[in-house]
Amino acid sequence: MASKRTKLSEDERKTKLNPLIDNKWSLDDSGRDAIKKHFLFKDFNEAFGFMTRVALKADRMDHHPEWFNVYNKVDITLSSHDVNGISERDISLATFIDQCFQSYK
């Protein structure tokens, strides 16, 4: 089993990254090996509540998002700086984020 502290292998990208791509994550178009997704909420209260849940999880994982918020919009980019690309930690955090977002639909 691959260490969580390495970049995903080509096989892992197929099995672990593709399901996220199917769920509206996209590869960063700036050339970085990163994934990003846009989230839309009813209002700021919902958006920041969501961010707070993600923040608690991220800090516990010691793996933090790059994110932008204005009012009811949240843009999240995930990448693992220490391996200069997408690792299993990004997959884990993205999966948590999607689960969390379910409760706002």
Next chain:
Amino acid sequence: MASKRTKLSEDERKTKLNPLIDNKWSLDDSGRDAIKKHFLFKDFNEAFGFMTRVALKADRMDHHPEWFNVYNKVDITLSSHDVNGISERDISLATFIDQCFQSYK
């Protein structure tokens, strides 16, 4: 006294905006009438704690920041969309943000 729902007058910019510029806020360089500032913290926990205090204030004011965070860095941009520029609400929120940031120094 000017309504809070109008853009700052030239006189108000001198008396109310200049003190913020002196305190490391800068005019947005993209051509928008907005102010922005970069904040640096010890770690994500401090940064997100600060963001949470600002979020509570912003939601109470019904005046929300545009902000970006990664780990211990927070970039905040303030502008009043409804008047397409800087209003007294931006001054109030920026002043609160600076007061709040004091406790992390």
